[in-house]
Amino acid sequence: MKALPKPGTEYYWWLREWAIGTTPHSDSCTFSPDVFGGVCCWQHDFGRQMGFDPRDYMLGILTPIGKIANATLLRNCFIAASKLHRLSPLAWSFWAVLISPFGAGVNKQWWFDKGKA
Numbered sequence: 001m002k003a004l005p006k007p008g009t010e011y012y013w014w015l016r017e018w019a020i021g022t023t024p025h026s027d028s029c030t031f032s033p034d035v036f037g038g039v040c041c042w043q044h045d046f047g048r049q050m051g052f053d054p055r056d057y058m059l060g061i062l063t064p065i066g067k068i069a070n071a072t073l074l075r076n077c078f079i080a081a082s083k084l085h086r087l088s089p090l091a092w093s094f095w096a097v098l099i100s101p102f103g104a105g106v107n108k109q110w111w112f113d114k115g116k117a
Contacts, residue, residue: 003043003076003080007039018054026046040077047070067098071094
């Protein structure tokens with residue numbers, strides 16, 4: 001399955017229900033324009049909150065997803081949705097912020113401890 005949830009698919013409707021259904025779980029990418037309708041952000045929020053890859057979770061497979069993999073999923077979704085594809089500045093800027101030690105998306109202690117062990 002590709003990174004971009006296609007409207008009308010079972011995966012899209014399942015993800016939409018989780019994100020904005022009767023009990024909303026997603027804020028659709030805080031501080032960002034919803035240029036891609038929020039679907040990329042729904043996936044990212046699911047991975048961040050639940051700790052599993054949403055593409056597998058819908059099928060009943062509990063595949064853990066880490067912060068870097070989750071940020072990469074968001075980047076790939078933005079790339080797939082963008083008319084600029086790999087040149088999308090939004091995709092790369094979000095990815096950089098989410099994986100940087102100064103970005104809001106990464107636990108800073110995890111970043112500094114990753115070189116140890």
